[in-house]
Amino acid sequence: MKRTRRRKTHNNDSIFPMTVDELKKLITGKFENNHDFEFSIYEHHGKKIAVFFISYQVKTDKVEDFLLKPLLSKQGEWTSKSILNEVPLDTGSTTETLETILEKLLIGEVFVYVENDVEIVSYVLLKKEHRQLSKPENETVVLGPQVAFTESLITNLNIIRWSIRSTDLVLEKLMVGKRSPREVRIVYMKSIANETDVNTMRQRIKDLEIDQLEDSTTLMQYIEDSSTTIFPQFYSTELPDRVAYTVSQGRIAVLVENSPTAILAPSTLFSFFESTEDLYMRWNVGSFLxxxxxxxxxxxxxxxxxxxxxxxxxxxxxxxxxxxxxxxxxxxxxxxxxxxxxxxxxxxxxxxxxxxxxxxxxxxxxxxxxxxxxxxxxxxxxxxxxxxxxxxxxxxxxxxxxxxxxxxxxxxxxxxxxxxxxxxxxxxxxxxxxxxxxxxxxxxxxxxxxYLSPIYPFRWVDLNKVLFRLPANYQYKRFFSFRPKDLLRYNKSEAVKKQDIDE
Structure with missing residues (x-):
């Protein structure tokens, strides 16, 4: 069965064509004294084929069954185009630059190169280790979902997708870090979130010039408005339901690869005293707490x-x-x-x-x-x-x-x-x-x-969202102070209709 060829990377800095021996010398020089790096050379119909990867980052059984066996069992000659079309894996792509090869190697891709070809083929066969979903440790709740984020970004994004089932949800991808790039996702609702806030967050993250990003809390310190204040300016949470509720209100969430917490922005002083349990309780009890x-x-x-x-x-x-x-x-x-x-x-x-x-x-x-x-x-x-x-x-x-x-x-x-x-x-x-x-x-x-909104500047319509809560049928507007595109959550007159069916 033929596979659809993925996007090809075109760059004037192409290092191909070259011999397999030249490629081995070039790549192994970058991974000197790294005993987990594997570079294997195979002979096939008079041509050398190189397969290389970092062993602990890939699923070696899939490399053997779905890549090496089809490569070595074919009767004709291989090219990068035929590899993409005939190898039974749908994660293949091609590249031509050394920088891209090194980046993909470090995130767990497997490379295949046919000697003197003009491009190299790679496949995503990543093996990720992460803990299973568990209860939150730092934000314990009695009512509501009992699940917390993990260090796996893919798992965290899936949880958010389960909570917000809308095509309007945007999971924008950015890479941060020069020496050790790490994936960062900006999460927001396209038709609700304020564009100025989204652009500001995106620009602050893009402007970072750092070697590596350790965690979302570290990112929070880099992008906050003031680095001298003792007060936190963005809310850090491990609760997916809090992220889903915040994003649906028109605010922004930021998730970082290998971090079990999300950043919520913008935040006010009163945001740090709100609990998700307030939403699941009666309005008067939630207001009291x-x-x-x-x-x-x-x-x-x-x-x-x-x-x-x-x-x-x-x-x-x-x-x-x-x-x-x-x-x-x-x-x-x-x-x-x-x-x-x-x-x-x-x-x-x-x-x-x-x-x-x-x-x-x-x-x-x-x-x-x-x-x-x-x-x-x-x-x-x-x-x-x-x-x-x-x-x-x-x-x-x-x-x-x-x-x-x-x-x-x-x-x-x-x-x-x-x-x-x-x-x-x-x-x-x-x-x-x-x-x-x-x-x-x-x-x-x-x-x-x-930071003190809606107390300063004073917004009467937002007081019931921070200082206390009103019954659910009065919570039909989003937080006005954050200037969402769509202020109304639902139609109040339709939501409060109560009809009894006479038997």
Whole structure:
């Protein structure tokens, strides 16, 4: 059966024709001391045929059964054209340049060259190793799909295709990296996504001049609007359903080969406190949980600094009975409140980091038992007060409510300068820190879009998409602040029709 010949690469830098021995010397010189590189030479009807590939990257059984056997069993002479037409593989293509040959070799293609031919034939027989689909680890959910991305880009793209079954879905391919190219995909809905956002994302990725790209989170740092801010400007997720929902709303997703996370852009500060579970719950319950996360964020940032400010400068803020208890608790503490708070915050971070790095069961034990034992020992040793332990534990617990790990870490880091300001200037220092954060957030952008949208600039119609949720039949518009091409998700008047069938 004849095979359809694929696109041929034309280039003025063609290295062919040449002898097989010359080709072997040229290619093996590029893979010196690489024992996985295989270059075999066969004699067929008086002509030499070269077959070469990197063994651990290809399916060697298919090379033997579907390539070598047909090559060596034919009675007539081979040419590149006849190989493409008669070898029972449909992934064949031809090329003429050394640069393209080396690129294809590194991604697992097998090359066949007939001596003195004007082009060389290659076949994709890639062998990829990747883990199976599993539950998300960093963004655990109770309701909704229980599947996470893997390191296989093909698998991740298939999952998105299963979720968004539309010809309108675009999976644009780019290559990033000079020495070690890696495939990057820009995912968006052609009839919904804002063209300016798509062009901006495409241009930022194309302009990268780097040796290699390690991960999607690394790419995120290269293409973000500001590299000096502590706040993440793009959302990083391992949940395919979140990517599908975000893309259907008119935003952009970026996936990177060998990375189990996707980048979502543009993003706002409020995006980092939204969970996919909010969509699967009743609107009033989802709104309550979302508001709870915002309150928890504020508590995490200001609670410990407020304790330090009140104990250091503002005793009048503490009720009299509580002040007596606090004075008795702090009577044996040798440190000022600011040092006491920083020590405890540092201990909490040590326990959290140790629990994250150790095996799961051991990490949970360290987090619970270590926290109880160390906390009790610190109080008995007189190094801190028992009330501060409660305050610091509540602040740490509040930071864990953020669905985004990156934002949760940012909140924990912000506490330290806030504690220092509270220890030096009291309530005035806390207000100074909050005003600085607000001004900083007002200046930030994500892919050119305001980071505090829809609060600034104020968009009343978008508040029900970030601060709270309304019933499903009122969610018929997309996020206006991101300027999608199609603002309406569905026809409201048709969607709310409810008809009973009388029996």
């Amino acid at each position: 979302r508001i709870l996360r915002f309150i928890a964020m504020f508590i995490s940032v200001v609670l410990t600094p407020l304790y330090v400010a009140a104990v250091t400068y503002h005793y009048e803020l503490i009720p009299l009975r509580e002040l007596i208890t606090l004075g008795q608790s702090r009577a044996v503490v040798p440190f000022p409140p600011i040092i006491e708070a920083i020590i405890l915050e540092f201990l909490i971070e040590l326990l959290r980091e140790a629990g994250a790095r150790l095996p799961t069961k051991v990490g949970q034990t360290i987090g619970i038992v270590g926290g109880v034992i160390i906390g009790q020992a610190v109080v008995q040793a007189g190094l801190t007060s028992s009330i501060l332990i409660i305050v610091v534990a509540l602040s740490a617990l509040s930071s864990f409510t953020a669905p985004s790990y990156l934002m949760g870490t940012t909140i924990r880091v912000i506490r330290y300068p806030m504690i220092l300001l509270a220890g030096m200037l009291g309530i005035i220092g806390i207000m100074f820190g909050l005003c600085f954060l607000l001004i900083h957030l007002l200046k930030m952008t994500s892919l050119g879009r305001p």
